[in-house]
Amino acid sequence: MKYDVIVIGSGIAGATFAKACRQYGKKVAVVEKEKLGGTAIATGCLPVKIHKDNVVGFLKARDLADSYHRTLDIDIQDVYERGYNRIAELQDFMKRDLDGIDLYFGDGVLLDQNTLKVGSHNLTTDHFIIATGTSPVIPNNARRAISHRELMGLKKLPKDLIIVGGGVEAVEIADIYAAYGVQVRMVVREEEILQETDQDLKQYLMKSLEQNQVEFYYGDDIVHTIEEQDSIHITTAKGHKIRGEYLLYTSIRSLNKVDGLMDLGVICDEHKIHIDGNLRTSVDNIYVIGDANGILGMAHVAYSQGIAVAKHLYAGKEVEMAYATLPRSIFGLKEISGIGKSEKDLKGQDYKVCKINLRDLYRGYGKDLDGFAKILHHDGKLLGYWVVSDYSSDLMADSALWFDQGCTLEKISKSLFINPSLSEVLPELYLKSIKGDE
Incomplete structure (x- = not known):
């Protein structure tokens, strides 16, 4: 079977790339040896967040019942199983998401730079995209x-x-x-x-x-x-x-290698496959996206690389990634989200800090929202922006655009923000910066 492009790995990088190519009208195959979705969607990032949302919902329901002096009669195992069942449904979600893309399950072996053998199938293509990611390492052979x-x-x-x-x-x-x-x-x-x-x-x-x-x-x-x-x-x-x-x-990972890849002359080490600025290997029709290329190891980086390489192949665009303004979040019950520099990053440098409690915002007061936001700035230029609160990660998308465009406090002062909304945290921080409030 001949394809325009074959993707090896169905994690967030591979799935996003495949969907982008589908939009370009290309004939795409995705090869997966385990579960659809990889670490980000099937076994790690998203499942952990599903459990997070699940338990937060339970805690809010319990707190509401307590406020009315009622008892919430729900077994915690039942709450947990609700999250477990949502995770189990992800495979059906992925199949719907990849509709129109041919799926093959099994280990792929590269026979040459245009041919991949999967079981009894010999698949040929103009381009291979390696999106195999990494796997956790357990330095202990105990069953538990x-x-x-x-x-x-x-x-x-x-x-x-x-x-x-x-x-x-x-x-x-x-x-x-x-x-x-x-x-x-x-x-x-x-x-x-x-x-x-x-x-x-x-x-x-x-x-x-x-x-x-x-x-x-x-x-x-x-x-x-x-x-x-x-x-x-x-x-x-x-x-x-x-x-x-x-x-x-936690945190120990190794590269998922593709059989036959190094035989083609592609350079790999224990942790990554080597690539150029366009995420292309030393073999000119083989690209690597996501954790397998060793760049930052974050799901949103993998997602963006999937789109960028599709644009490179089918719209003639060079791969340009704004790694310097990488937004990031820690998904605890209260999320820690930010973009740019932290105070630890700026230790010994000249900068100012402005903070605001989210309850001091109109919307934050209405939601009785716990947490705070802070900006780090110097001579009007934003160096870092951080928010700690429920679902603070949702505030980072617009902020990434601000930082990508060289955001200043002056630009914030000229922009319009919905009232009442949590997005008003930025103009409120601007107001505090006028007097140098911390």
């Missing part, structure tokens, strides 16, 4: 040592969970599962979680983790593991003995 993949596949909520790591993945899962009522214990090699994140941005997250009785073992690591039928027991370097139903490893 797991990654996010296995965690998202658990139909029954565990009673207790040991998490190794203190990065974004670890703290998101810790905050969400602790809110479900799971006893979470975190073994963190560093002396704090999210060590690159400003302290004021972490305060709501730390409060949530502590209120839900998350235990921290800082500056520590696992030296010994014993597995039993229904639990796993670890001993740390500092002598702590900790029990959990599962031991979750």
Whole structure:
């Protein structure tokens, strides 16, 4: 079967690229060896957010019942299964999303730079797009040592969970599962979680983790593991003995390689496939998008690369990515979202900070919204913009455009914002900057 382009991998990068090519009227095939959607959609990013939204909805319902002195008679396992079932439905969602695109399941082997063998099928194409991503590494062969993949596949909520790591993945899962009522214990090699994140941005997250009785073992690591039928027991370097139903490893990943790729002369190492500025490999009809190319390792980067390479191939556009103004979010119960520099990034430099509590906005007051926003600026130029609150990630899209266009406080003062809305946080921060309020 001959295609205009074949995509190897159906994660956020591959799926987005395939849909873009469909819009250009191209004949597209997607090859997937496991679940449609990859880490971002099927087993990691989106499933974690589904559980986050699920448990936040439950907590709000419980708080509302409490305010009327009522009891919310809902079993937490039923709440958890609602999230689990939503995740299980993602495969049908993906099939609808990729309608009109031929799907092949199985391991693909590159026979030459134009031919891929998948099972009994020999598929030929003008271009290959490698979107295989990366996989979690579990440095422990115990059956109850797991990654996010296995965690998202658990139909029954565990009673207790040991998490190794203190990065974004670890703290998101810790905050969400602790809110479900799971006893979470975190073994963190560093002396704090999210060590690159400003302290004021972490305060709501730390409060949530502590209120839900998350235990921290800082500056520590696992030296010994014993597995039993229904639990796993670890001993740390500092002598702590900790029990959990599962031991979750986070943040360690390795490249998902394609059989036959290196035989064609494509340069790879353990972590990435080497590419040029247009995300093309040393073989001119093979491109790499998403985590497999080693650029930043974020789902929204992979998504944008999928669109950019489709434009490059079928609209003649050079690949241009605004990595310097990358928006990012940490999806705890209270999201930490931002763009540009943080105060830790600017340490030792000249800048000013303006902050506002979201309850001081008209819309924030109406929603009784907890959290705050801050801008970092110098001589009228915005250096960083950060928001901590419910669904603060939704405020970042417009902000990315501001930063891409070299946003200044003066430009903010000339723009119109819907009233009442949370987007008014930017002009309100501008007003505070006039007097230099912090």
